[in-house]
Amino acid sequence: xRGVNLKYRYExxxxxxxxxxxxxxxxxxxxxxxxxxxxxxxxxVKATYWSLMAGPAVxxxxxxxxxxxxxxxxxxxxxxxxxxMPGYNGRFTGSERRTGFAWGAGVQFNPxxxxxxxxxxxxxxxxxxxxxxxxxxVGYRF
Numbered sequence: 001x002r003g004v005n006l007k008y009r010y011e012x013x014x015x016x017x018x019x020x021x022x023x024x025x026x027x028x029x030x031x032x033x034x035x036x037x038x039x040x041x042x043x044x045v046k047a048t049y050w051s052l053m054a055g056p057a058v059x060x061x062x063x064x065x066x067x068x069x070x071x072x073x074x075x076x077x078x079x080x081x082x083x084x085m086p087g088y089n090g091r092f093t094g095s096e097r098r099t100g101f102a103w104g105a106g107v108q109f110n111p112x113x114x115x116x117x118x119x120x121x122x123x124x125x126x127x128x129x130x131x132x133x134x135x136x137x138v139g140y141r142f
Contacts, residue, residue: 001027073102073124098127
């Protein structure tokens with residue numbers, strides 16, 4: 001799945017700060033087939049996931065900061081199925097939405113003033129699905 005990850009970091013004059021993160025991802029997949037005798041089928045699945053997390057960030061030195069995040073993740077799956085065979089045409093649609101615990105951790109580098117390079121991990125358990133992802137980003141500090 002492809003998506004976006006937005007982070008906001010608040011840092012006062014102390015090494016301890018606050019990080020907030022929002023992720024959104026979406027993907028589609030379709031399959032079809034048939035067998036001799038005229039039966040054919042088509043399945044289309046669309047999945048969407050989003051999370052909202054927050055946690056502490058610690059500045060190790062002028063170049064490196066570490067952070068951990070916790071929050072909630074929500075996943076939704078929509079399925080459309082079409083089956084066709086002699087004397088029968090059937091359609092099925094369904095969707096399911098689940099919310100679960102989401103967590104993350106990462107490191108931020110400041111190679112030059114006001115520029116940040118972010119490397120992070122995000123995991124979530126939404127229903128029976130376990131989701132894992134890596135986020136790589138570049139940001140501007142102002």
